[in-house]
Amino acid sequence: xxxxxxxxxLSKYLSTESPIVASYNEDCxxxxxxxxxxxxxxxxxxxxxxxxxxxxxxxxxxxxxxASINLSDIASMxxxxxxxxxxxxxxxxxxxxxxxxxxxxxxxxxxxxxxKLVGGDTVRADQLILNLCVIGKTERPLLRSGAKPGDLxxxxxxxxxxxxxxxxxxxxNFDQIPDELKRSHFYPEPEVILGRAIKDFATxxxxxxxxxxxxxxxxxxxxxxxxxxxxxxxxxGNFANxxxxxxxxxxxxxxxxxxxxxxxxxxEISGKLxxxxxxxxxxxxxxxxxxxxxxxxxxxxxxxxxxxxxxxxPLL
Amino acid sequence: xxxxxxxxxLSKYLSTESPIVASYNEDCxxxxxxxxxxxxxxxxxxxxxxxxxxxxxxxxxxxxxxASINLSDIASMxxxxxxxxxxxxxxxxxxxxxxxxxxxxxxxxxxxxxxKLVGGDTVRADQLILNLCVIGKTERPLLRSGAKPGDLxxxxxxxxxxxxxxxxxxxxNFDQIPDELKRSHFYPEPEVILGRAIKDFATxxxxxxxxxxxxxxxxxxxxxxxxxxxxxxxxxGNFANxxxxxxxxxxxxxxxxxxxxxxxxxxEISGKLxxxxxxxxxxxxxxxxxxxxxxxxxxxxxxxxxxxxxxxxPLL
Numbered sequence: 001x002x003x004x005x006x007x008x009x010l011s012k013y014l015s016t017e018s019p020i021v022a023s024y025n026e027d028c029x030x031x032x033x034x035x036x037x038x039x040x041x042x043x044x045x046x047x048x049x050x051x052x053x054x055x056x057x058x059x060x061x062x063x064x065x066x067a068s069i070n071l072s073d074i075a076s077m078x079x080x081x082x083x084x085x086x087x088x089x090x091x092x093x094x095x096x097x098x099x100x101x102x103x104x105x106x107x108x109x110x111x112x113x114x115x116k117l118v119g120g121d122t123v124r125a126d127q128l129i130l131n132l133c134v135i136g137k138t139e140r141p142l143l144r145s146g147a148k149p150g151d152l153x154x155x156x157x158x159x160x161x162x163x164x165x166x167x168x169x170x171x172x173n174f175d176q177i178p179d180e181l182k183r184s185h186f187y188p189e190p191e192v193i194l195g196r197a198i199k200d201f202a203t204x205x206x207x208x209x210x211x212x213x214x215x216x217x218x219x220x221x222x223x224x225x226x227x228x229x230x231x232x233x234x235x236x237g238n239f240a241n242x243x244x245x246x247x248x249x250x251x252x253x254x255x256x257x258x259x260x261x262x263x264x265x266x267x268e269i270s271g272k273l274x275x276x277x278x279x280x281x282x283x284x285x286x287x288x289x290x291x292x293x294x295x296x297x298x299x300x301x302x303x304x305x306x307x308x309x310x311x312x313x314p315l316l
Numbered sequence: 317x318x319x320x321x322x323x324x325x326l327s328k329y330l331s332t333e334s335p336i337v338a339s340y341n342e343d344c345x346x347x348x349x350x351x352x353x354x355x356x357x358x359x360x361x362x363x364x365x366x367x368x369x370x371x372x373x374x375x376x377x378x379x380x381x382x383a384s385i386n387l388s389d390i391a392s393m394x395x396x397x398x399x400x401x402x403x404x405x406x407x408x409x410x411x412x413x414x415x416x417x418x419x420x421x422x423x424x425x426x427x428x429x430x431x432k433l434v435g436g437d438t439v440r441a442d443q444l445i446l447n448l449c450v451i452g453k454t455e456r457p458l459l460r461s462g463a464k465p466g467d468l469x470x471x472x473x474x475x476x477x478x479x480x481x482x483x484x485x486x487x488x489n490f491d492q493i494p495d496e497l498k499r500s501h502f503y504p505e506p507e508v509i510l511g512r513a514i515k516d517f518a519t520x521x522x523x524x525x526x527x528x529x530x531x532x533x534x535x536x537x538x539x540x541x542x543x544x545x546x547x548x549x550x551x552x553g554n555f556a557n558x559x560x561x562x563x564x565x566x567x568x569x570x571x572x573x574x575x576x577x578x579x580x581x582x583x584e585i586s587g588k589l590x591x592x593x594x595x596x597x598x599x600x601x602x603x604x605x606x607x608x609x610x611x612x613x614x615x616x617x618x619x620x621x622x623x624x625x626x627x628x629x630p631l632l
Contacts, residue, residue, distance in 0.1 A: 006410045006438060013419045015432035029434035031399065034349065043401045043437050043449060050440045083347065085359045087447045094322045103329045116331035118345035121359050122322060124366045126442050131403045133359060133449040133584075 021141060025109030025222055027073040027207060030141045038135040040081075042073040056174050059098045061186035063105030066169040069209065070134040071190035072252040076207035078199025081115045081192060085133045089125030106132075113192050133161055140199050142256070143172035147204040147223035147287035151257040152285040156191050156275075159212055163248025168239070173301070178239050188252040197269045198256060205256035211247040215255055217290055223257075226286025231294050235278040236296065246292075246302075257283055337457060341538055342525060343389040346457045356397075356452040358389040364444040372490050375414045377502035378446065379421030385525065386450040387429055387506035388568040391430030392523040394458035394515025397431045397508060401449045405441030422448075429508050430435045456515050459571070463520040463539035467573040467599040470582070472507050472591075475528055479564025484555070494555050504568040514572060521572035527563040531571055533606055533620035542602025547610045551594040562608075562618075573599055 001009060007024065014023040019032035028040040046052055048067050067084070074081040086106065088094070107117055115134065147153075161184035168177045195205065206219045212234070220227050236245040258266060270277055281293075290302045317325060321407070323340065330339040334347035339376045344356040362368055362382050383400070390397040402422065404410070424435055431450065463469075477500035511521065522535045536543050552561040574582060586593055597609075606618045 001410050001412075001415075002495075003409075003438070006415075008350070009410070009412075009415070010419075010438075013423050013433055018406065020432060020434055023432075023434040024486070029399070029401070035405070039451075041399060041435060041449075041451065043435065043447075045403050045405065045437050045439045045447070046407060047439050047441050058340060067362075083357060084356055085345070085449055087361050089360050089361065089363060092317050093319075096325075096327050099317075099322075103326075107329050116336060116339075117329055118331060118336055118339040118347065119357060119359065120326075121361050121447070122319070122326075123361045123363050123445075125363050125445060126365075129405060129439075129441060129445060131355075131359075131361070131447045133401055134354075134450065135357065226598060239514055243525070308491075 011148030020104045022143060022313040025218070026144055027076045028079065028136070029071045030077065031247035033137070033167055037137050037139055038141045040074055040077050040079040040138060040141070041133070041153070042070055043131060044070045044073065045129060045131040054128070056169070057186065059101040060105035063069045063102040063107070064109045064187055066130050066132050067109035068188045068252060069108050070132045071115070071192055072188070072207040072209065074134055074136040075190045075192040075195035076142065076205050076254060077138060078140060078195045079136040079138040080196065081113055081134050081136040083116050083118050083135045084110055086117060086120035087131040088120070088122045089129035090122070091124070091126055091128070093221045094122065113190070138199060142195065142199050142205040144204055144206050144222035147219060147225050147257040147283045148259070149225060149283055149285045151203050151259055152263065152279050153216070153227060153229065153234060153255070153257050153281045153283060155208070155212065155278050155280055156194055156254040158235040158237035159208065159251045159253060160248045161185070162188065162250035162312065163244040164237065164240035167244070173229065181239055184237065188250065190252060191254040193273065194254055196200065197273070198258070198266065201262045201265050202258050205254055208251040208255050209249060211249040213246050213290055213302055214304040217288055219255065220286070220290065221288040223283070224287065225283045226291070227281055227287035228284060228293055229281030230291055233280045239291045337520065340460060341534070342460055343392045344395065344452070346393065349453070352602055353453050353455055354457045356390055356393050356395040356457070357449070358386055358413055358453060359447060359449040360386045360389065361445060361447040370444070372485070373502065375417040377470065378422035379418040379423070380425045382446050382448050383422050383425035384504045384506045384568060386448045387431070387508055388504070388523040388525065389581070390450055390452040391508040391511035392458065392521050392570060393454060393507045394456060394511045394513070395452035395454040396512065397429055397450050397452040399451045400426055400433050402433060402436035403447040404436070404438045405445035406438070407440070407442055407444070409439065429506070454515060458515050458518055458521040460520055460522050460538035463535060463541050463573040463599045464575070465541060465599055465601045467519050467575055468595050469532070469543055469545065469571070469573050469597045469599060470595050471524070471528065472510055472549060472570040472593055472594050474551040474553035475524065475567045475569060476560030476564045477553035478566035479560040480553065480556035483560070490550045497555055500553065501566065504566065506568060507570040509589065510570055513589070514574070514582065516580045517581050518572045518574050524567040524569045524571050525565060527565040528567070528571065529562050529606055529618055530620040533604055535571065536602070536606065537604040539599070540603065542600045542605035542607070543597055544600060544607045544609055545597030547608055549594065549596045558564050567609065
């Protein structure tokens with residue numbers, strides 16, 4: 001099975017009845033609580049030689065990124081992350097030399113967003129494997145499925161740098177790679193604050209973990225709409241190119257939609273957070289078509305491509 | 317670090333402040349909710365060639381056992397399990413041939429206890445690795461730390477059969493191993509119903525995952541007490557011996573303590589559930605000493621030994 005086939009296949013094992021609001025095709029499971037709030041549950045794993053390479057990855061960065069990718073799922077639902085559980089699989093018993101920087105990277109990033117590590121499991125495994133489970137809550141879950149024709153599409157920051165880092169790595173010495181790319185790849189920042197700020201008026205959101213095109217495609221399919229995006233509007237990070245920005249993955253930027261009448265609310269947030277957000281296109285009626293409008297006005301129907309967790313080649 | 321050193325070392329990274337009631341040295345993290353109830357969080361992983369061997373383990377049993385070992389942690393806290401998240405690491409993309417029996421074993425065992433699978437993650441890994449995270453709740457968390465001098469010590473069922481299975485496997489053909497041992501090893505049953513029934517009067521509890529002695533030692537250390545147990549009172553499962561029962565592990569029986577005045581409550585539950593529970597000894601003042609009183613009245617101070625997840629040799 002490909003990853004998409006598996007996600008579809010898996011759906012028959014996932015519960016969907018009330019009080020469960022979402023269990024698949026969303027970044028988190030969403031469950032209605034008795035208090036009227038919603039519980040958010042997510043889990044994401046990172047595996048040595050699949051997601052990271054210890055030859056050039058510091059343990060501190062590993063822990064930091066593990067926290068970030070999980071918090072990013074909570075962020076994309078407009079959630080407040082609360083608690084985390086860590087599972088470590090390792091070939092040799094934990095040793096302070098590596099476990100302390102790993103834990104410090106993890107815990108410092110969790111604490112930055114008020115998240116408490118409360119438990120976990122440690123097991124032997126042939127390669128280092130890290131799994132985090134994060135529990136959060138929200139008053140209003142921001143789903144992938146709420147985009148409506150006419151909505152504007154935004155991304156929260158420039159894209160493609162994490163993927164550009166990997167391309168540089170193939171042809172350059174590590175030391176020659178721009179620090180900015182290393183930072184994007186090793187220390188992605190989850191959009192928790194932005195997610196909280198837009199949850200009451202954004203119509204849909206997803207975090208860009210597998211590439212803008214693939215994640216926009218998922219959002220469009222979940223919302224039963226199509227999207228037009230403008231090549232010149234796509235924010236391409238320094239040292240990255242359009243392909244990195246469209247299909248690179250591991251950006252952990254937020255991709256979200258809102259009704260045109262709410263742009264002033266986003267402007268207000270933009271002012272408060274002193275950040276620029278990037279309108280890249282518009283939602284139309286349709287069935288998941290992504291149309292890229294070029295600088296000369298030419299239109300291309302894009303097929304989503306991005307990180308497939310099953311076919312992706314090992315980094316080594 | 318040994319497993320115990322690591323658990324101690326890990327404690328500095330775990331949050332303990334309110335509303336967190338327990339984050340380490342318990343089977344689950346325990347968090348006070350606004351409603352006055354307690355949230356229970358646990359995670360447990362199973363790794364190919366460390367915890368199971370695909371040469372003789374059916375995928376259905378794998379899923380079943382993964383559910384059971386996690387539900388057992390909720391059971392030992394007197395909890396009602398609610399939701400689960402699954403992480404699968406696998407060397408080849410999921411294929412119906414193995415993923416369907418695995419998922420059916422998992423989901424059928426979760427559903428038996430009313431637990432809903434609501435999400436997860438699937439990643440590539442060099443060996444099959446399964447991680448489950450279970451969320452539950454309870455009105456009163458049954459901690460390891462509540463045992464008091466004078467309390468009676470109980471185990472919920474005969475011990476040692478899972479471990480006896482592994483010994484048989486070393487010298488017998490799989491087909492010649494008694495079905496009863498296979499059932500104990502592959503299909504352990506979590507004591508969710510019992511945990512719920514005793515939560516209001518038992519003084520402490522732990523599930524026996526790593527062997528009676530080691531788990532009793534953990535309970536005694538957490539409660540700042542010692543224990544006397546009677547050799548002839550220890551329920552040894554068919555085809556198992558005393559060593560299996562004391563140090564074998566993977567029993568997932570409940571080990572619990574109660575005040576003598578509450579034995580009638582346990583008898584009532586025993587009648588209702590039509591089950592026998594086994595009083596094996598008594599709690600005394602002390603600091604984690606476990607004294608085994610033999611059939612002739614001789615006393616032995618036992619050092620805890622059981623499954624150490626880091627030194628355990630691969631099954632293959």
